[in-house]
Amino acid sequence: MSNETITRAQLSEAVYQEVGLSRNESADLLESVLSIITDALAKGETVKISSFGSFSVRQKGQRIGRNPKTGEEVPILPRKVLVFRPSQVMKARINAKRSPS
Amino acid sequence: MTKSELIQQLAEANPHLYLRDVERIVTTIFDEITDALANGDRVELRGFGAFSVKERDSRTGRNPRTGEAVDVPAKYIPYFKTGKQLREKLNTD
Numbered sequence: 001m002s003n004e005t006i007t008r009a010q011l012s013e014a015v016y017q018e019v020g021l022s023r024n025e026s027a028d029l030l031e032s033v034l035s036i037i038t039d040a041l042a043k044g045e046t047v048k049i050s051s052f053g054s055f056s057v058r059q060k061g062q063r064i065g066r067n068p069k070t071g072e073e074v075p076i077l078p079r080k081v082l083v084f085r086p087s088q089v090m091k092a093r094i095n096a097k098r099s100p101s
Numbered sequence: 102m103t104k105s106e107l108i109q110q111l112a113e114a115n116p117h118l119y120l121r122d123v124e125r126i127v128t129t130i131f132d133e134i135t136d137a138l139a140n141g142d143r144v145e146l147r148g149f150g151a152f153s154v155k156e157r158d159s160r161t162g163r164n165p166r167t168g169e170a171v172d173v174p175a176k177y178i179p180y181f182k183t184g185k186q187l188r189e190k191l192n193t194d
Contacts, residue, residue: 030130041187052134055181094179
């Protein structure tokens with residue numbers, strides 16, 4: 001277990017290693033993948049990536065919240081939230097190498 | 102949208118690439134994220150969101166059909182927190 005944070009840099013490096021493209025183009029392709037997913041979600045579409053998981057948009061209704069500092073009631077406006085549901089394959093892979101102590 | 106539709110869109114935007122390379126690119130990205138999480142790392146994609154792993158304690162569950170108590174072992178679950186920019190994009194019409 002390493003507890004590191006992986007960013008775009010390592011993901012595009014992996015793409016670079018896998019396919020014979022330049023580092024720049026690999027980074028651009030990663031960005032394109034993220035923006036294709038983002039655009040689909042912004043349209044309200046569900047994005048299902050087999051053996052990874054699915055991203056779906058859920059509509060939340062208005063509710064009354066409270067400012068925790070002042071106790072004042074404030075309305076929380078209706079909004080859309082993103083929900084990620086990991087696939088069974090991903091859950092199995094995440095528990096394959098190690099388990100919580 | 103499915104993974105193959107994502108691959109198709111990416112291929113259409115990059116006509117100079119072979120379809121099989123586009124497939125490998127997309128597969129590599131998702132495999133890398135999964136591998137990182139399996140190693141206990143987190144994956145942070147600014148503007149999009151962050152994947153991390155959370156621990157779930159063991160608990161006693163019940164077989165919903167028979168009502169029998171079963172031990173559910175402690176496990177890791179993947180978690181995604183939506184990035185600020187993506188969250189804002191979802192809420193602009």
